[in-house]
Amino acid sequence: xxxxxxxxxxxxxxxxxxxxxxxxxxxxxxxxxxxxxxxxxxxxxxxxxxxxxxxxxxxxxxxxxxxxxxxxxxxxxxxxxxxxxxxxxxxxxxxxxxxxxxxxxxxxxxxxxxxxxxxxxxxxxxxxxxxxxxxxxxxxxxxxxxxxxxxxxxxxxxxxxxxxxxxxxxxxxxxxxxxxxxxxxxxxxxxxxxxxxxxxxxxxxxxxxxxxxxxxxxxxxxxxxxxxxxxxxxxxxxxxxxxxxxxxxxxxxxxxxxxxxxxxxxxxxxxxxxxxxxxxxxxxxxxxxxxxxxxxxxxxxxxxxxxxxxxxxxxxxxxxxxxxxxxxxxxxxxxxxxxxxxxxxxxxxxxxxxxxxxxxxxxxxxxxxxxxxxxxxxxxxxxxxxxxxxxxxxxxxxxxxxxxxxxxxxxxxxxxxxxxxxxxxxxxxxxxxxxxxxxxxxxx
Amino acid sequence: xxxxxxxxxxxxxxxxxxxxxxxxxxxxxxxxxxxxxxxxxxxxxxxxxxxxxxxxxxxxxxxxxxxxxxxxxxxxxxxxxxxxxxxxxxxxxxxxxxxxxxxxxxxxxxxxxxxxxxxxxxxxxxxxxxxxxxxxxxxxxxxxxxxxxxxxxxxxxxxxxxxxxxxxxxxxxxxxxxxxxxxxxxxxxxxxxxxxxxxxxxxxxxxxxxxxxxxxxxxxxxxxxxxxxxxxxxxxxxxxxxxxxxxxxxxxxxxxxxxxxxxxxxxxxxxxxxxxxxxxxxxxxxxxxxxxxxxxxxxxxxxxxxxxxxxxxxxxxxxxxxxxxxxxxxxxxxxxxxxxxxxxxxxxxxxxxxxxxxxxxxxxxx
Numbered sequence: 001x002x003x004x005x006x007x008x009x010x011x012x013x014x015x016x017x018x019x020x021x022x023x024x025x026x027x028x029x030x031x032x033x034x035x036x037x038x039x040x041x042x043x044x045x046x047x048x049x050x051x052x053x054x055x056x057x058x059x060x061x062x063x064x065x066x067x068x069x070x071x072x073x074x075x076x077x078x079x080x081x082x083x084x085x086x087x088x089x090x091x092x093x094x095x096x097x098x099x100x101x102x103x104x105x106x107x108x109x110x111x112x113x114x115x116x117x118x119x120x121x122x123x124x125x126x127x128x129x130x131x132x133x134x135x136x137x138x139x140x141x142x143x144x145x146x147x148x149x150x151x152x153x154x155x156x157x158x159x160x161x162x163x164x165x166x167x168x169x170x171x172x173x174x175x176x177x178x179x180x181x182x183x184x185x186x187x188x189x190x191x192x193x194x195x196x197x198x199x200x201x202x203x204x205x206x207x208x209x210x211x212x213x214x215x216x217x218x219x220x221x222x223x224x225x226x227x228x229x230x231x232x233x234x235x236x237x238x239x240x241x242x243x244x245x246x247x248x249x250x251x252x253x254x255x256x257x258x259x260x261x262x263x264x265x266x267x268x269x270x271x272x273x274x275x276x277x278x279x280x281x282x283x284x285x286x287x288x289x290x291x292x293x294x295x296x297x298x299x300x301x302x303x304x305x306x307x308x309x310x311x312x313x314x315x316x317x318x319x320x321x322x323x324x325x326x327x328x329x330x331x332x333x334x335x336x337x338x339x340x341x342x343x344x345x346x347x348x349x350x351x352x353x354x355x356x357x358x359x360x361x362x363x364x365x366x367x368x369x370x371x372x373x374x375x376x377x378x379x380x381x382x383x384x385x386x387x388x389x390x391x392x393x394x395x396x397x398x399x400x401x402x403x404x405x406x407x408x409x410x411x412x413x414x415x416x417x418x419x420x421x422x423x424x425x426x427x428x429x430x431x432x433x434x435x436x437x438x439x440x441x442x443x444x
Numbered sequence: 445x446x447x448x449x450x451x452x453x454x455x456x457x458x459x460x461x462x463x464x465x466x467x468x469x470x471x472x473x474x475x476x477x478x479x480x481x482x483x484x485x486x487x488x489x490x491x492x493x494x495x496x497x498x499x500x501x502x503x504x505x506x507x508x509x510x511x512x513x514x515x516x517x518x519x520x521x522x523x524x525x526x527x528x529x530x531x532x533x534x535x536x537x538x539x540x541x542x543x544x545x546x547x548x549x550x551x552x553x554x555x556x557x558x559x560x561x562x563x564x565x566x567x568x569x570x571x572x573x574x575x576x577x578x579x580x581x582x583x584x585x586x587x588x589x590x591x592x593x594x595x596x597x598x599x600x601x602x603x604x605x606x607x608x609x610x611x612x613x614x615x616x617x618x619x620x621x622x623x624x625x626x627x628x629x630x631x632x633x634x635x636x637x638x639x640x641x642x643x644x645x646x647x648x649x650x651x652x653x654x655x656x657x658x659x660x661x662x663x664x665x666x667x668x669x670x671x672x673x674x675x676x677x678x679x680x681x682x683x684x685x686x687x688x689x690x691x692x693x694x695x696x697x698x699x700x701x702x703x704x705x706x707x708x709x710x711x712x713x714x715x716x717x718x719x720x721x722x723x724x725x726x727x728x729x730x731x732x733x734x735x736x737x738x739x740x741x742x743x744x745x746x747x748x749x750x751x752x753x754x755x756x757x758x759x760x761x762x763x764x765x766x767x768x769x770x771x772x773x774x775x776x777x778x779x780x781x782x783x784x785x786x787x788x789x790x791x792x793x794x795x796x797x798x799x800x801x802x803x804x805x806x807x808x809x810x
Contacts, residue, residue, distance in 0.1 A: 105508075335803055
């Protein structure tokens with residue numbers, strides 16, 4: 001990764017230039033003085049202390065106000081400069097480490113806006129939003145911005161960008177403008193202009209490129225920040241230096257991405273959401289794959305095909321040791337209690353339904369309706385105090401302090417089937433010392 | 445909240461109708477003038493206009509992100525779904541979140557936010573048709589009056605709208621939990637009348653099973669997004685955490701049961717109320733009957749004595765009938781209990797599977 005040398009600049013003076021290191025394979029050299037046609041709106045307040053050349057037409061597209069930084073440089077002067085800029089303030093120099101963390105939703109959004117671009121547009125651009133912290137910059141949101149690009153000029157609807165940012169801020173007030181993105185393979189001259197517009201919105205904006213034209217058979221995703229270069233006192237140029245891109249996932253995001261990724265394997269790119277046991281099956285299959293990889297590795301090492309690596313060996317050792325050694329009897333008890341824990345609520349789900357459906361059936365609710373007719377097969381519910389009163393042909397409900405349970409009468413007969421839950425069962429689940437489950441389930 | 449939703453729908457309709465001329469597909473016109481009944485072969489009352497919901501991967505990611513960043517605890521996050529209707533399939537291609545309802549910005553104009561958002565999105569060629577809304581849920585408790593009202597106003601204005609329920613806690617346990625619901629036509633009828641008395645519900649033959657219908661969801665990605673997925677997989681080797689196979693489940697189960705018990709409590713109270721009502725009604729009937737009888741007797745006596753009979757009095761004025769309790773709440777509670785039970789069933793099925801696997805492994809070890 002190329003790093004420019006220190007470029008601390010005093011607030012008011014023209015930025016002290018940097019001797020660009022020879023090894024820097026930076027993308028764009030000083031752009032030719034293309035006539036910059038400003039887009040219709042764009043009254044971004046140019047802060048006073050920023051060096052004048054930013055608005056100087058002679059070096060129009062050339063300089064940006066934000067010098068790049070290396071971690072080693074003295075951040076103080078640049079910090080004052082950054083602080084004097086209005087609007088969302090990134091704390092000082094670009095965070096050391098120079099890592100940009102992207103969420104997958106950003107990339108999906110970018111690709112989607114690329115697919116929806118206007119006819120004739122070669123690429124789309126948009127704003128990146130996110131948060132900054134000490135070590136990295138995290139991009140969490142983005143939106144696309146309409147723009148027009150032709151051979152000689154570029155016009156960006158900054159008004160639109162501002163509006164959208166305001167709207168987004170209502171939902172997530174913590175997000176700042178971090179920079180902008182563009183699809184396409186290269187950084188063009190117009191990029192520099194656009195970058196300049198964005199540097200009025202945010203100090204030190206990031207530029208992200210997503211190569212949707214799939215050059216080299218890859219969709220390369222790169223991030224840059226701009227630095228100044230050139231000979232001091234003469235025309236200044238801008239150089240985009242690459243940053244490390246890392247991907248950040250929330251847990252749920254990872255699960256979402258895993259699921260979405262499955263469309264890659266389906267012929268028409270459509271997948272349904274799987275049912276409960278299928279998911280367990282899928283997860284077990286994945287573990288099985290992982291285990292077979294590990295086994296393969298172990299065998300390779302044993303047969304000498306692959307040289308042994310101590311770190312891997314230690315990991316494997318700790319993995320094997322993690323499997324708990326349980327005495328079979330204890331395991332049985334644990335298993336049984338857990339099965340109870342799972343099965344009883346399952347039965348609850350199965351048994352409570354038919355009761356409820358007849359309970360809330362408009363016909364059957366509440367016992368006799370005014371004409372004195374019994375409702376359909378099952379009649380619920382005259383709740384009473386603990387203990388129950390049985391009556392032939394009648395309903396009874398034993399209301400325990402926690403859970404009401406229902407039982408119903410097969411109409412006509414005196415059979416009362418009691419499905420009696422779960423108060424004591426619940427106690428047992430929460431308090432394993434309780435031995436008895438006073439829980440009898442007579443299914444209907 | 446219901447007002448907010450109603451406003452959102454009307455604004456969506458306005459916007460769509462204004463852009464009618466520039467609308468891209470013919471389907472756009474049919475979906476916005478749904479109530480006017482386009483000739484789309486809606487079929488009988490049992491037929492629903494939407495058989496399948498197709499969601500773009502992008503929407504899934506956006507919903508996940510929205511909850512992750514803005515939702516805490518039992519707050520629900522909501523947002524709007526955009527897309528289009530293709531035959532009997534509802535395609536959801538984008539979405540945007542709605543700011544949470546905070547007391548301090550009471551002057552926040554939701555309608556305007558939405559209008560602006562949709563207008564701006566239209567500028568960048570994103571589908572601007574309002575086809576539904578999404579909401580996160582806490583352990584599956586989403587069957588509330590508010591949701592019913594909102595979905596009713598959506599479906600009333602836009603025939604094919606759905607509500608997507610995203611369960612973040614279940615998702616965090618290993619598999620994406622996203623469900624699409626619509627109100628059944630029967631329930632739509634009842635809601636239109638706004639009559640929730642027992643007689644009306646009996647007439648409509650509505651039970652809790654017929655309130656919401658779940659529409660199957662498929663996820664679809666474009667080719668370019670697939671390329672992106674491959675790219676991400678290569679670059680970001682995030683270790684699988686295998687939460688799905690975790691055996692520690694009692695916490696989750698306990699929570700579910702707790703909520704279930706609360707609901708059942710509510711249900712029992714509701715039923716008590718109904719019982720009281722029934723008893724009162726029948727008692728009143730008896731009283732009326734007795735009164736009538738006494739009247740008749742008196743009249744007969746008077747006749748025998750030659751006096752004029754007492755005038756008939758309006759019985760309904762003497763005996764005011766008790767107010768029948770609205771049954772919608774109990775329906776909702778039953779529906780909610782149903783949902784909880786479904787969740788528990790799924791959850792315990794998975795658990796049992798895992799436990800048996802553990803047992804098999806243990807036996808192998810021994």
